Amino acid sequence: MIDSHCHINDSAFVNNPEAYIKEAKDAGVAEFLVVGYDLKSSRIAVDISKKYENCNAAVGIHPSDVKRMGKNDLNEIEILAKDPKVLAIGEIGLDYYWDKDPEIQKQQQEFFIKQIEIANKLNKPISIHCREAYEDCYQILKAHPVRRGGVMHCYGGSAEMAKLFIKLGFVLGFGGTLTFKNARRPKEVLEAISNEDYVLETDAPYLAPDPFRGKQNHSKYLYLVKEKIAELRGISPEIVDLQSTQNFNRVFK
Numbered sequence: 001m002i003d004s005h006c007h008i009n010d011s012a013f014v015n016n017p018e019a020y021i022k023e024a025k026d027a028g029v030a031e032f033l034v035v036g037y038d039l040k041s042s043r044i045a046v047d048i049s050k051k052y053e054n055c056n057a058a059v060g061i062h063p064s065d066v067k068r069m070g071k072n073d074l075n076e077i078e079i080l081a082k083d084p085k086v087l088a089i090g091e092i093g094l095d096y097y098w099d100k101d102p103e104i105q106k107q108q109q110e111f112f113i114k115q116i117e118i119a120n121k122l123n124k125p126i127s128i129h130c131r132e133a134y135e136d137c138y139q140i141l142k143a144h145p146v147r148r149g150g151v152m153h154c155y156g157g158s159a160e161m162a163k164l165f166i167k168l169g170f171v172l173g174f175g176g177t178l179t180f181k182n183a184r185r186p187k188e189v190l191e192a193i194s195n196e197d198y199v200l201e202t203d204a205p206y207l208a209p210d211p212f213r214g215k216q217n218h219s220k221y222l223y224l225v226k227e228k229i230a231e232l233r234g235i236s237p238e239i240v241d242l243q244s245t246q247n248f249n250r251v252f253k
């Protein structure tokens with residue numbers, strides 16, 4: 001399996017990536033996309049990707065972090081993104097759940113668009129974080145097409161919107177939230193999409209799947225996401241592994 005979104009660069013794991021990678025590998029995870037959310041975490045993601053062959057990096061400024069970042073940080077992101085081990089710009093996007101202030105939301109939109117421009121300039125896909133902002137996110141992507149597409153990380157929108165994002169060249173990332181008891185929406189989405197439209201992720205250390213909900217997440221729990229998708233789509237976990245791996249490689253490599 002490939003964990004298409006994890007934060008080995010988080011303080012929870014950064015002191016011992018080797019142990020993290022080994023534990024995950026023993027649980028069937030062969031590859032990791034280590035995703036940045038500000039300049040510092042993006043730098044660490046690149047460092048990790050340089051040190052471990054099965055790790056690649058995404059660099060970018062998360063919408064919830066834009067208020068403490070400057071435009072110059074975007075230049076630094078662009079320089080970092082030129083590294084061949086950087087497969088994507090991310091995680092970038094919009095988060096209106098944590099930021100209700102319209103001024104800050106506007107700032108998020110500006111950073112999102114600027115980072116889409118970096119992705120297009122370097123011909124790389126993007127990893128999108130979107131929370132309570134699906135309509136604005138879709139409008140931005142429509143007005144600023146991402147040449148290489150990318151992933152809607154931790155997709156939590158409707159099945160209808162999912163089809164629109166897929167049409168724009170995106171796959172959907174599914175993680176721990178899929179396994180939660182009240183997860184009605186992701187289930188509807190998974191029934192509505194095709195084999196080519198999804199990848200697996202943990203978002204570790206966040207959003208641990210059931211039965212570890214509320215605890216620290218880890219890529220070693222990725223199999224729980226795989227099994228849930230298999231159950232919902234009525235196929236074997238091996239097929240989910242195969243399809244999601246193919247999808248990851250098509251989008252990111």
Ligand code: NI
Nearest residue numbers: 005035091203
């Ligand atoms: Ni994340």
